[in-house]
Each structure stands twice: as C-alpha cells, then as structure tokens.
Amino acid sequence: MSTNPPAQPAPNWTEMWMNLLLALAPLAGGPYAVVFAPLMALLMATIDVIKGALAQTGELTPEEVAAFDAWLAERKASPEWQVRP
Amino acid sequence: MRKAISTIMMALFIVALAACATVAPGNDPVLVNAERNLNVAVKSLDALFKTDYQNWQVIDPAIPGWKAAVNALRITAPPVIDAADASIKAYRAGLALYRVDPAQVTQEQLNALATDLGTKIVAAVNLGKQAMAIVGQWNGGGK
Numbered sequence: 001m002s003t004n005p006p007a008q009p010a011p012n013w014t015e016m017w018m019n020l021l022l023a024l025a026p027l028a029g030g031p032y033a034v035v036f037a038p039l040m041a042l043l044m045a046t047i048d049v050i051k052g053a054l055a056q057t058g059e060l061t062p063e064e065v066a067a068f069d070a071w072l073a074e075r076k077a078s079p080e081w082q083v084r085p
Numbered sequence: 086m087r088k089a090i091s092t093i094m095m096a097l098f099i100v101a102l103a104a105c106a107t108v109a110p111g112n113d114p115v116l117v118n119a120e121r122n123l124n125v126a127v128k129s130l131d132a133l134f135k136t137d138y139q140n141w142q143v144i145d146p147a148i149p150g151w152k153a154a155v156n157a158l159r160i161t162a163p164p165v166i167d168a169a170d171a172s173i174k175a176y177r178a179g180l181a182l183y184r185v186d187p188a189q190v191t192q193e194q195l196n197a198l199a200t201d202l203g204t205k206i207v208a209a210v211n212l213g214k215q216a217m218a219i220v221g222q223w224n225g226g227g228k
Contacts, residue, residue, distance in 0.1 A: 016217050035147045038140035039220055042132050049128035053121045057109040059177075060120050068124070072170070075131050076163055080138040083156045 017046055113180055115199045116173070119206050123169050126213035130162050133216040154219045158212060165208045172198075172205040 021043055060068065075081055108114045137144065137155045145152050176198045183190040 016214065020217060020220055034143055038136050038144060042136040042220060045132040045135075046129050049125055049132065053125045053128075056117065056121050056124070057107050058112045059116050065177075069170070072127065072166070075127075076166075080131070080134040081159055081163070083159050084137065084141065084152065 014050065017043060017050065115202065116177060116180060119169075119173050119176070119202050122206050123166070123173065123209055126169075126209040127166055129213040129216045130158060130166075133219065134159065151219065154215075158215060158219070162212050165205075165212055169202075169205040169209040172202045176202045 108117045133155065137151070141152065176195075179190045179195050179198045183192070183195050
C-alpha cells in the first residue's frame with residue numbers, strides 16, 4: 001500500500017455545484033423557466049452522481065471496474081456523446 | 086417558484102450531507118480518490134451531454150455559445166477520460182504487485198505511477214469543471 005502518496009487533486013465538487021444551484025435559483029420563477037427546468041434537471045442529476053461517488057469509501061472491486069468500463073464504452077458510443085451537427 | 090426553491094433547498098441539504106467523503110481503513114487513498122473523481126467527472130459530462138441532447142431546441146436559442154461549448158467537450162473529453170482510466174488501471178496493477186511483493190514494485194515506482202495518475206485525473210476533473218462552467222454561463226439572458 002502507498003504509505004506516502006503524492007498529492008492528489010481534491011476538487012470541491014460540492015461547493016462548485018452548490019454555487020451553481022444558488023446562481024440559478026432566481027431564474028425559477030422568471031420568464032426563463034423553460035430553460036431553467038432542463039438546467040435544474042442537469043444539476044440534480046449531477047448531485048446524484050456526487051452523492052454516489054462520495055459514498056465510495058473503498059477501492060472498486062474487479063466487477064465494479066468491469067461494470068464502469070462497460071458503462072463508459074456504452075456512453076461514449078451513444079448519440080448523446082457525439083458532436084451535434 | 087416556491088416549489089422550485091424548495092427543490093433547490095432540498096438539493097443543497099442533500100449535497101451538504103454528502104460532503105463527508107472518507108477512505109475506509111485498508112484501502113489506498115490514491116486509488117480511491119482517483120476512482121471517485123473520475124467517476125464524478127465522467128458522469129457530470131454524461132449528464133451535460135444528455136441534457137443537451139434532449140433539450141437543445143430550448144437551450145440553444147436562449148444561451149449563446151452553448152452548442153459550441155458542449156460540442157467542444159464532446160471532442161476533447163473521450164481521450165482525456167481514456168487516459169485517466171488507463172492511468173488508474175496502471176496504478177491499480179502496480180499497487181497489486183506492491184502488496185504481494187514490494188520487491189517487484191518499489192514504493193518509488195508506485196509513487197511515480199501515482200504522480201502520473203494525479204496529472205491525468207486533474208485533466209479529467211477540469212473537464213467536469215468545464216461542464217459546470219457551461220451551465221454557469223447562463224445568466225438569464227443578461228436581463
């Protein structure tokens with residue numbers, strides 16, 4: 001086991017997305033609600049991701065690694081990930 | 086309006102609860118943090134790409150530069166993610182050897198792998214930050 005690992009990046013995802021939530025809050029009731037809705041859904045989806053990731057306290061098992069790789073390959077091949085003309 | 090604000094407050098509460106990420110004893114913090122950060126970065130990008138794909142008819146007219154910014158990430162993200170994922174695999178393999186027999190992989194070699202891993206993860210994390218910045222550029226159409 002690594003006893004003296006080099007410094008790792010420590011992005012504060014929570015703070016970043018919190019700031020975005022607060023920035024978007026005033027738009028909820030305005031004439032831009034039509035845009036607010038999908039952006040809010042995006043933020044909520046990302047918060048779920050953060051929650052799931054922060055729940056990870058141990059190294060991924062081989063099965064979890066394989067599942068992530070399969071998911072990533074599927075997502076990269078999906079139409080959502082392709083450049084939109 | 087009230088419902089939307091309630092949703093936001095609930096989201097803030099949930100995020101605040103989730104802010105305490107730890108590494109369980111016996112697990113390598115370099116590996117756990119790398120896996121965690123890559124997971125968040127990739128899934129943040131995925132959420133952005135899905136949102137764009139499903140709502141571009143609404144968002145494009147409202148947010149100048151949105152389409153170009155999202156498409157730019159679609160081009161730059163895959164190789165960066167692949168590099169970070171490969172670096173995690175290299176570190177994981179080195180760590181496994183080190184745990185079995187430190188003579189096969191020394192602490193210095195493991196640290197070198199960790200340094201490379203850190204660089205690749207930073208690049209992936211920066212993509213996640215860019216995804217956030219794209220959303221953050223929306224300011225109500227400047228009104």
